[in-house]
Amino acid sequence: MRNLFLLSLFLLCNCESKQATLPVEFITPTKILDEVTFLASDEMQGRYFRSNEARIAAKHIAQTWKNAGLVLLPNQNSMYLPIDDLRAAPNVAAMLQGTGNEFVLITAHYDHLKPRRSGTDKIYNGADDNASGTAALLVIAEALSKLQTTPEASIVLVAFTGEEAGFAGSKHFANTAPIPMHRIRALINLDMISRGEQNTIFLEGAPDAPRISLAISNANEKIGLRIIKNKHPDWIHRSDQAPFLEQGVPSVFLSVEDHEDYHRVTDHTEKILPGLAAKTAQLSFLAAIDLAGGVP
Ligand SMILES: [Zn+2]
Structure with missing residues (x-):
């Protein structure tokens, strides 16, 4: 009898140690840093929305999402959703198909600023603004691909173009509605998520x-960030959630405090906190699963 007890204890422990990695654990600081390093490299020239480098970024995003098994939005024949400005790189959108006909969006702009004409350093790398949020969308895709069950709502990732040019991409998306705005349960926008105080x-x-x-608060019980709510109500108008709020889409904005490198050529990769960006991405992922009626 005692042996049987020990055997079952052994099996239990063995089983415990072999427990599979949770989807959320695929979102790591190292992967975030790798993506930011690429997107914010000098070769990418600042990802100005009317540049060839912005198109390279768009292609990288679409390829990463395709590799993760994400699919096209309904009635679209590409992940690229061009905006009216013919010189602009497109919005990029893909999703994990849910069982129902509603949607939960996680969004971030991938464009930044064109190089300045003078100075030793001419390139606005935009590591925090917003390679960090873009990296989150890239790594979240992998976590989505590891889900064991299909959520009720589809989880849509959108990388916007032209945020720095007056929300060109998000305005176009909200106005042309490739998915009906009234079917969007929730939108979580990420813009600058890797600077300031560690863990805030x-x-x-x-x-x-x-x-x-509520979904974010519940998710944070597993993540442990210090979330400061409603300190800057005016921020709600300063990024890509704004055009969606105008259409009545429930939307929130996650961001860090302004810093000395904001919209300066010194917004460099070595200054970011990959751990903070990874936790914010994990938080957004878990909250989106909850809002979509899925199992993390
Ligand atoms: Zn930004």
Whole structure:
């Protein structure tokens, strides 16, 4: 009897140690740093939305999502969703198909600024703004691909073009509605998620999006970030969630405090906190699964 007890204890422990990696654990600081290193490299010239380098970034995003098994939005024949500006690189969008006809969006802009004409360093690398949020979307795709069950709502990733040119990409998406705006349960926008205090992130828009706010709070029980809510209500108008809020889509914004390298050529990769960006990506992933009625 005692032996049987020991045997079952052994089996239990053995089973425990072989437990599979959770999908959320595929989002790591190292992967975030790798993506930011590429996107914010000098070769990418700052990813100005009307540049060839922005198109290279768009291609990298689409390829990564395709490799993760994400699919096209309904009635689209490409992950590239061009905007009216013919010189602009496109929005990029793909999704994990849900069982129902509603959507949960995680979004980030991938464009930044064109090089300046003078100075030793001419390139606005935009590591925090917003290679960090873009990296989150790239790594979240892999975590989505590891889910064991299909959520009710489709989880859509959108990388916007032209944010720095007055929300050109997000305005176009919200106005042309490749998915019906009233079917969007929630939108979580990530713009600058890798600077400031280690482990601290700001959340705006929560009072008007209680369901998203709750999902983020619940997710954070597993992540342990210090989330500062509603400190900068004006921020809700300063990134890509704004055009969606105008259409009545419940939306929130995750971002860090402004810093000395904001919109300067010194927004460099070596200054980012990959751990903070990874935790914010994990938080967004878990909250999106919850909002989509899925199992993390
Ligand atoms: Zn930005």
